[in-house]
Amino acid sequence: MLWESLKNKKVKCYLCARKCVIDNGKRGFCGVRENREGKLFTLVFGKLTVVDVDPIEKKPLFHYYPGSKALSIATVGCNFRCSFCCNAALSQSTKIVGENYTPEQIVQLANEKGCRVIAYTYNEPTMQFEFAYRTGKLAHRYNIKNVFVTNGYMTEDAVKKISRVLDAAVIDVKASLDPEFYLKYMGVQKIDPIYECILQMKKQRIFIEITDLIVPTIGDSLEMTSRLTDWIVNELDADVPFHVLRFSPAYKLIHLPPTPVSTLEKHIDVARRNGLRYVYIGNVWGHENENTYCFNCGKLLIKRRGYFIEEINLVNSRCPACGFRINVVMD
Numbered sequence: 477m478l479w480e481s482l483k484n485k486k487v488k489c490y491l492c493a494r495k496c497v498i499d500n501g502k503r504g505f506c507g508v509r510e511n512r513e514g515k516l517f518t519l520v521f522g523k524l525t526v527v528d529v530d531p532i533e534k535k536p537l538f539h540y541y542p543g544s545k546a547l548s549i550a551t552v553g554c555n556f557r558c559s560f561c562c563n564a565a566l567s568q569s570t571k572i573v574g575e576n577y578t579p580e581q582i583v584q585l586a587n588e589k590g591c592r593v594i595a596y597t598y599n600e601p602t603m604q605f606e607f608a609y610r611t612g613k614l615a616h617r618y619n620i621k622n623v624f625v626t627n628g629y630m631t632e633d634a635v636k637k638i639s640r641v642l643d644a645a646v647i648d649v650k651a652s653l654d655p656e657f658y659l660k661y662m663g664v665q666k667i668d669p670i671y672e673c674i675l676q677m678k679k680q681r682i683f684i685e686i687t688d689l690i691v692p693t694i695g696d697s698l699e700m701t702s703r704l705t706d707w708i709v710n711e712l713d714a715d716v717p718f719h720v721l722r723f724s725p726a727y728k729l730i731h732l733p734p735t736p737v738s739t740l741e742k743h744i745d746v747a748r749r750n751g752l753r754y755v756y757i758g759n760v761w762g763h764e765n766e767n768t769y770c771f772n773c774g775k776l777l778i779k780r781r782g783y784f785i786e787e788i789n790l791v792n793s794r795c796p797a798c799g800f801r802i803n804v805v806m807d
Contacts, residue, residue: 477606478634485514491602492555492629493669507570508553508603521607523574525566526550526598527582529589534783535597535625538756538768539717539804540644540683542778543785546623547591549582550598551607556627557663558650560691560729567599579611586620593644597625602634612641628670635673639680644805647674648687651695652704652743661694661729671707678712683805687719687758690743692735695723701743705750714751715803720744721758737763754803772800 478490485500489509496504498511508520532546551574554567561567586594594615596608601624612622621643628647630638649670651657658664677684686708690696701720708716720743723735740757744765747755757765761782768778775797779787789796793804 477609477637478631479509479516481514485511487511487514487516489516490631491605491634493631493666493673494555494629495631506553506555506600506603508551508572518604518606519572520551520553520574520604522577522579523551523572524549524577524604525552525574527575527577527585529591530595531783531785532593532595532623533780533785535595535623535646536687536719536756536758536783537623537644537646537685538719538778538780539685539754539802540623541592541621541805541807543788544592545590546593546595547582547586547589548595548597549577549604550596550601551604552599553603554600554627555602555629556600558727559661560723560726560732562724562726563598564727579607579614582611583614583618583620586615587618591620593621593623595623595625597623600629601626602630605634605638609638609641612638616641628673629664630673631669632672632676635676635680635682639677639682642680642682644683644685645677646685646687647677648689649704650689651691652688652697652700654695654697654700657691657695661691671711675711684712685717685719687721688743689721689723690735690740691723691729692733692739694732696735696739696743698742698746701746702750705747705752709751713803714753716752717754717756717803718747718752719756719758720747722760724759741765768802768804770795770798770800770802773798777802 489496503510528548530548552569624645753771757763766780
């Protein structure tokens with residue numbers, strides 16, 4: 477999907493904002509789409525490296541069917557080169573590996589495991605775009621929802637196409653979309669496509685949550701967090717759930733320490749001062765900012781510990797104390 481033929485058996489890919497021009501016999505930047513005699517082929521259709529059942533909170537989705545189970549699937553490949561990727565064995569693999577599945581098998585497995593959601597995650601989900609599209613279409617017949625955990629580098633055409641089957645998305649940003657950080661540590665030259673992707677998702681009525689990985693000393697600017705959260709409030713909605721994530725040493729940045737909790741709390745304060753109603757801390761189990769509180773009266777609505785829910789106090793997505801409607805999707 478999403479490519480065109482050029483002269484001399486070259487092709488141009490329109491899946492992500494890189495829009496690679498690929499010579500015959502070569503692959504795109506992602507490593508999983510290959511030009512074969514002037515036609516673009518996916519190398520990872522149904523070739524899955526992960527098939528696991530997770531709490532949906534692990535994605536993290538806190539406001540989309542809280543307490544439900546998600547069947548998480550992944551392939552290899554990525555269109556970013558993050559120096560700190562915790563799934564580098566998958567995302568940066570140069571070998572096409574995995575076990576073969578059909579869309580029918582994935583949907584059947586989701587049904588058998590009692591999963592309300594299929595989550596395309598762990599590596600960039602657009603790597604398995606065609607498989608996600610076909611699986612998602614079938615999943616809807618069984619009232620199973622589809623979720624992307626994505627870096628948000630999709631083209632407008634890609635968002636429009638996948639929106640036919642995509643119900644929710646976690647846009648996983650780093651360092652509050654600091655352009656210098658993206659260039660130096662992620663190999664991404666322009667961040668504008670991420671903003672454009674998120675706006676297109678809103679237009680297509682895809683449920684959105686946003687995560688922001690705060691990397692100590694090199695990606696922890698409060699000013700950048702202020703800019704990002706101000707944009708979310710003004711261009712999306714103050715009700716968009718926003719997760720401030722703790723960095724853990726990984727891949728090529730193992731020399732850095734975990735993000736201090738006090739630093740994360742400062743970023744949470746900035747996000748709330750800018751008007752965001754539902755701001756969470758990530759990767760700090762037992763912190764009070766894992767919980768959901770009523771914005772209107774302050775009542776504890778969802779009590780969490782890490783990925784697990786200990787208590788839900790909601791009635792038809794409303795606070796039982798004051799009746800305030802919460803931006804949460806439930807049965």
